[in-house]
Amino acid sequence: MDRPRYAAYEAIAAVHRDDAFANLVLPAILREEGLFGRDAAFATELTYGTLRHLGTLDAILTAAAGREVQRIDPPVRDALRLGAYQLLHTRVPAHAAVSSTVDLVRAVGPGATGFANAVLREVAERDVDAWVAQLAPSMESDPIGHLALAYSHPQWVVRAFAEALGGDLGETTRLLIEDNERPPVHLCARPGRVDAVELADEVGGAPGAFSPYAVYLGGGAPGDLPAVAEGRAHVQDEGSQLVAAALTAAPLDGPDGRWLDLCAGPGGKAGLLGAIAAERDARLTAVEVAEHRSRLVAQATRGLPVTVLNVDGRTVGEDPKLPEQHFDRVLVDAPCTGLGSLRRRPESRWRRQPSDLSSLTRLQRELLGAALRAVRPGGVVAYVTCSPHIVETHVTVTEAARRSGVPVDFVDARPLLPAGMPGLGDGPTVQLWPHRHGTDAMFLAVLRRG
Numbered sequence: 174m175d176r177p178r179y180a181a182y183e184a185i186a187a188v189h190r191d192d193a194f195a196n197l198v199l200p201a202i203l204r205e206e207g208l209f210g211r212d213a214a215f216a217t218e219l220t221y222g223t224l225r226h227l228g229t230l231d232a233i234l235t236a237a238a239g240r241e242v243q244r245i246d247p248p249v250r251d252a253l254r255l256g257a258y259q260l261l262h263t264r265v266p267a268h269a270a271v272s273s274t275v276d277l278v279r280a281v282g283p284g285a286t287g288f289a290n291a292v293l294r295e296v297a298e299r300d301v302d303a304w305v306a307q308l309a310p311s312m313e314s315d316p317i318g319h320l321a322l323a324y325s326h327p328q329w330v331v332r333a334f335a336e337a338l339g340g341d342l343g344e345t346t347r348l349l350i351e352d353n354e355r356p357p358v359h360l361c362a363r364p365g366r367v368d369a370v371e372l373a374d375e376v377g378g379a380p381g382a383f384s385p386y387a388v389y390l391g392g393g394a395p396g397d398l399p400a401v402a403e404g405r406a407h408v409q410d411e412g413s414q415l416v417a418a419a420l421t422a423a424p425l426d427g428p429d430g431r432w433l434d435l436c437a438g439p440g441g442k443a444g445l446l447g448a449i450a451a452e453r454d455a456r457l458t459a460v461e462v463a464e465h466r467s468r469l470v471a472q473a474t475r476g477l478p479v480t481v482l483n484v485d486g487r488t489v490g491e492d493p494k495l496p497e498q499h500f501d502r503v504l505v506d507a508p509c510t511g512l513g514s515l516r517r518r519p520e521s522r523w524r525r526q527p528s529d530l531s532s533l534t535r536l537q538r539e540l541l542g543a544a545l546r547a548v549r550p551g552g553v554v555a556y557v558t559c560s561p562h563i564v565e566t567h568v569t570v571t572e573a574a575r576r577s578g579v580p581v582d583f584v585d586a587r588p589l590l591p592a593g594m595p596g597l598g599d600g601p602t603v604q605l606w607p608h609r610h611g612t613d614a615m616f617l618a619v620l621r622r623g
């Protein structure tokens with residue numbers, strides 16, 4: 174059997190059968206199968222592409238099979254998804270996509286080879302645009318339903334994006350298209366260790382458009398880079414760099430040596446904040462509730478002026494290491510739905526549910542409340558999410574500030590980002606976007622305690 178396709182099938186099946194994460198399970202499968210170079214790249218493209226386009230593929234397979242895709246045996250269903258992806262989204266010739274999928278079905282669901290052959294031949298009758306035209310509701314009658322099917326996102330996610338974009342469906346469409354692209358790897362050149370231009374030269378990449386620390390990697394595995402192994406750089410989306418650096422750019426009167434990161438795991442932003450703290454004689458306390466993630470924070474900040482605490486961030490005022498009114502700058506990079514980084518996690522759009530929002534927003538409010546207790550009068554708090562969902566952004570910030578009983582003012586976050594950055598809106602908060610900035614959709618609100 175074709176090994177790259179088998180590897181892709183195994184990864185997709187593990188995501189659906191075992192709730193695995195594609196970015197973790199696929200590298201292990203590629204190693205087991207001994208796949209490198211072009212074969213590994215092909216298997217990766219098939220896996221990620223199939224998972225991203227799953228919603229549209231399933232609608233097409235349902236029509237082609239004449240029965241709900243959910244009623245097809247799971248191994249055969251995943252093989253068909255992989256075959257349909259090749260037919261509709263790659264340059265693989267139709268006969269090769271069909272015959273390799275039938276071979277796969279012979280191994281994973283032997284009774285279904287005739288069925289698989291017939292369904293894929295039906296899928297191959299049209300291209301993806303013709304299928305969408307046939308199956309999606311019209312843009313006029315049901316724009317959210319249309320965009321969801323055409324660009325393979327759940328309807329509730331499309332609705333949330335459209336709302337955060339002020340109802341602009343043209344921009345929403347550009348965002349959905351961007352979510353289906355393979356995102357480039359961004360590196361963060363750690364200040365004091367390496368300069369972004371030097372790092373770009375060293376790794377054959379290009380300096381980032383906005384963050385002074387960002388380098389866009391051209392290709393290759395970032396884990397193999399000496400700069401990453403030696404702690405001069407780490408992998409981090411440019412948007413994450415910008416919002417972490419914004420906290421350190423907020424003007425402050427008085428002392429500026431005690432910084433706090435209340436949700437630090439696995440340590441990307443703590444790594445950047447720690448490197449900036451080292452240059453400014455400050456010290457960062459990095460809090461993470463999950464033990465294994467707090468160990469990752471310790472690894473990510475080795476050699477930097479960072480103290481890692483494996484405690485619940487909501488214990489400010491109870492834990493003697495987290496006194497109230499003590500810190501000058503506080504970051505709350507809150508747990509969230511992650512709807513702003515769907516490009517990087519191909520299966521996550523199908524896993525997340527609107528029902529996740531209520532427990533997450535409660536936790537977000539409590540953590541931001543704790544941050545407002547931890548910061549000293551005159552100090553600043555940055556609230557960050559990698560989600561643009563307004564319930565996790567504007568609603569959480571407004572509610573947490575209102576309930577905190579602490580006097581706070583919004584600081585305009587736009588001047589805390591590099592000069593000349595386009596598309597930052599009317600302030601005082603900032604929402605970054607993949608289709609506008611090439612970053613994850615990070616949200617940033619900066620509050621100053623009165």
Ligand SMILES: C[S@@+](CC[C@H](N)C(=O)[O-])C[C@H]1O[C@@H](n2cnc3c(N)ncnc32)[C@H](O)[C@@H]1O
Nearest residue numbers: 436437438439440441442461462485486506508
């Ligand atoms: C969005 S992630 C933070 C990412 C991190 N700042 C970075 O840049 O690598 C949120 C983190 O908050 C942690 N967390 C969740 N609840 C927490 C709590 N009550 N106290 C402290 N950390 C918490 C999660 O385990 C998770 O690691």
